[in-house]
Amino acid sequence: MTVCHLKESKPRTVAENRAVPDRVSEMLAELRDGGEERALSYARELDGWQGPVVLDQAAVDAAAARLDDTVKDDITFARDRIRRFADAQRATITDMEIEMAPGFWAGQKSIPVHAAGCYAPGGRYSHIASALMTITTAKAAGVTHVTAASPPRGDKGLADEMVFAMDLAGADAILCMGGVQAVAAMTFGFFGLPEADVLAGPGNAFVAEAKRQLFGRVGIDMIAGPTDSLIIADSSADAETVAWDLVGQMEHGADSPVWLVTTDEALAEAVIARIPDLIETLPQTNADSARAAWADRAEVILCDTAEEMVETANDIAPEHLHVQADNLDFWLARLAAYGSLFLGAETTVAFGDKASGPNHVLPTSGAARYTGGLSVHKFLKTVTWQRTTAEAARPVAEVTARISRLEGMEGHARTADIRLTPRD
Numbered sequence: 001m002t003v004c005h006l007k008e009s010k011p012r013t014v015a016e017n018r019a020v021p022d023r024v025s026e027m028l029a030e031l032r033d034g035g036e037e038r039a040l041s042y043a044r045e046l047d048g049w050q051g052p053v054v055l056d057q058a059a060v061d062a063a064a065a066r067l068d069d070t071v072k073d074d075i076t077f078a079r080d081r082i083r084r085f086a087d088a089q090r091a092t093i094t095d096m097e098i099e100m101a102p103g104f105w106a107g108q109k110s111i112p113v114h115a116a117g118c119y120a121p122g123g124r125y126s127h128i129a130s131a132l133m134t135i136t137t138a139k140a141a142g143v144t145h146v147t148a149a150s151p152p153r154g155d156k157g158l159a160d161e162m163v164f165a166m167d168l169a170g171a172d173a174i175l176c177m178g179g180v181q182a183v184a185a186m187t188f189g190f191f192g193l194p195e196a197d198v199l200a201g202p203g204n205a206f207v208a209e210a211k212r213q214l215f216g217r218v219g220i221d222m223i224a225g226p227t228d229s230l231i232i233a234d235s236s237a238d239a240e241t242v243a244w245d246l247v248g249q250m251e252h253g254a255d256s257p258v259w260l261v262t263t264d265e266a267l268a269e270a271v272i273a274r275i276p277d278l279i280e281t282l283p284q285t286n287a288d289s290a291r292a293a294w295a296d297r298a299e300v301i302l303c304d305t306a307e308e309m310v311e312t313a314n315d316i317a318p319e320h321l322h323v324q325a326d327n328l329d330f331w332l333a334r335l336a337a338y339g340s341l342f343l344g345a346e347t348t349v350a351f352g353d354k355a356s357g358p359n360h361v362l363p364t365s366g367a368a369r370y371t372g373g374l375s376v377h378k379f380l381k382t383v384t385w386q387r388t389t390a391e392a393a394r395p396v397a398e399v400t401a402r403i404s405r406l407e408g409m410e411g412h413a414r415t416a417d418i419r420l421t422p423r424d
């Protein structure tokens with residue numbers, strides 16, 4: 001390929017940073033031993049929170065009563081779209097059974113987990129959309145008990161809109177707690193909660209590491225790193241729109257990568273020239289994130305052909321992939337590695353982030369090579385069953401006995417033998 005980098009990102013430091021894993025494993029050990037008392041003391045130390053941790057119905061009702069109708073309508077709009085998509089996804093998953101031979105039946109069914117823990121990050125931004133994405137999807141899958149958790153925002157606890165969103169999405173319990181202590185509370189079942197079977201939702205490095213270390217004891221949706229986005233643009237794209245779409249996603253944080261992959265050098269130069277000005281129009285902390293991401297984590301890649309753009313995007317496997325180019329069906333057919341695909345300039349990644357319907361909890365850091373994002377599947381177990389008549393069992397028993405003996409497993413062979421010799 002003859003791709004050329006018009007702008008390159010800085011290499012990430014390879015020195016392995018053990019600080020977060022070490023800190024998290026120390027915290028989890030203390031939380032295992034110290035239980036909910038230790039969770040409460042971490043909440044005090046790290047988040048300055050001394051108020052109630054499990055919200056009661058009065059607190060949930062009071063939060064809703066304080067909100068404007070427009071806020072409630074908007075959250076309801078987003079929730080309804082996410083639910084419609086998740087319900088349609090659930091409907092594609094059907095149980096099956098097959099007669100392997102006359103009298104021998106086998107089947108497969110999907111069973112929702114009993115309890116899920118849904119984390120919504122809240123340190124920097126208050127991610128109400130993440131609460132909607134995880135809780136709504138768990139409920140659409142049929143999870144019996146969903147605990148939702150998010151860190152307190154200052155001394156007021158959870159934002160009213162966060163509480164409203166969690167409740168509307170169907171949370172059975174709402175925890176005002178963040179970080180490792182919240183992940184532990186949901187996993188170990190502190191505060192009278194059921195122990196989670198699955199943990200879902202994005203979070204900072206501490207949250208992601210806690211989920212990683214607890215995986216095995218509990219199922220997890222994925223290990224999420226910093227959010228990333230790639231735009232494919234041909235000469236039909238509008239430089240101002242492309243520039244804004246990149247800036248919008250760089251607001252996530254200084255470590256959020258973006259890529260522009262294009263066949264149009266003039267477009268690339270126009271976008272590169274425009275981005276610094278757009279960044280400066282954002283509020284200061286948002287601009288700081290975007291400026292740092294643009295300096296260190298952004299790449300502009302020039303390709304000769306559409307096929308090269310496909311290959312480049314498939315290699316990068318971005319979390320969000322936005323195509324602003326002609327012939328959208330060409331791209332839908334060929335692009336093969338992304339968390340979620342946005343086709344055409346009329347849509348944008350922020351639609352998916354907040355309100356359009358498909359889930360926004362997606363694989364980052366190239367994980368889209370091997371997985372998709374959060375879906376009802378993550379809350380369902382695909383299990384199998386079998387049953388047979390004595391007659392239909394005979395050929396299976398004969399083969400089972402012989403294979404077992406080849407393996408040296410005499411006990412297994414006997415369980416097959418006794419089904420071949422009727423006892424009375």
Ligand SMILES: NC(=O)c1ccc[n+]([C@@H]2O[C@H](COP(=O)([O-])OP(=O)(O)OC[C@H]3O[C@@H](n4cnc5c(N)ncnc54)[C@H](O)[C@@H]3O)[C@@H](O)[C@H]2O)c1
Pocket residue numbers: 023046047120121122123124125127130151152177178179180181202203204205206207224225226227252253360361362364
């Ligand atoms: N991929 C996605 O879909 C998606 C969506 C939204 C947000 N995100 C990501 O979620 C993350 C949000 O991070 P955040 O920090 O704002 O909120 P957060 O809720 O993930 O983390 C806040 C918690 O971190 C803990 N913490 C902070 N410093 C600590 C320390 N030194 N030791 C132990 N614990 C500590 C505190 O207990 C606090 O409650 C970002 O990385 C963002 O990119 C991802």
Ligand SMILES: [Zn+2]
Pocket residue numbers: 227248249252349350353
């Ligand atoms: Zn985003």
